[in-house]
Amino acid sequence: MSHDFKMADDTKNILALLNGIAKRNYYGETDITDEFLKQEIFPSFTDEDFSNLLSKCSSLIKSMVSADMDLNQSEVYLTSQMKKPEGGITENQANAFRKFWKIHKNKIHEAVISHSTWNNTLKHVSWRIDIQSQARHIDQINAPTAIMELQLGPKTTNTQKSEVVRFEMDEAKLGSVLQTMQDIENEVNKYCQQ
Structure with a gap:
């Protein structure tokens, strides 16, 4: 049949x-x-x-x-x-x-x-902006600093521990990172529209 x-x-x-x-x-x-x-x-x-x-x-x-x-x-x-x-x-x-x-x-x-993920993945991002009130050099006082914290972990959610990475960026570095992220978004958007 x-x-x-x-x-x-x-x-x-x-x-x-x-x-x-x-x-x-x-x-x-x-x-x-x-x-x-x-x-x-x-x-x-x-x-x-x-x-x-x-x-x-x-x-x-x-x-x-x-x-x-x-x-x-x-x-x-x-x-x-x-x-x-x-x-x-x-x-x-x-x-x-x-x-x-x-x-x-x-x-x-x-x-x-x-x-499609082979390594650790980004689980969480947190950040804050600090203003320096004390510094060795006067021009560093009142300069904003971005404090970033990234939580990286395995692609699975089993008992494996996550790793936390903390770092600081000054205003210029933060601007550069934000521009790079914007460039990536623009490229992804161009690809998606094709």
Whole structure:
């Protein structure tokens, strides 16, 4: 019996497949195989039909993840997929994707970030401005100084300790750092608009 993507119209089964894909592709549960998913969710499908269904679902999830879609963007995306005459999705399938994305969006986002981070990450930044009231040289009195504190820690939140780095910057150095951050923001914005 041959099935196409539209034949897999049961919201519950599609949702189960999407959950299996997420567990395997984003949460690191490598023991979930294609064969396991087929036998548990769509045992009546041929291997070819299941492979096509799996590929289509994986591709749609990957598009949603790579664009880091919010719920409104995912709604527009799924609606556009429903309107496709060839290779589109049904309303029930779209409902499964909606439910899946609402539940998994943040968790997948965190998993993708965790997989792409190799070293410690910046956990917290705090700062204050101090005015020097005593100094060896008169021109240093009343000069503002930025006191920065960065908390660095492992990408996971287990029992590993965080490291705290403290340093001072004078007005000129602070201005230079702020300009560099502005330059970085401008470059990121240019990249995002392309």
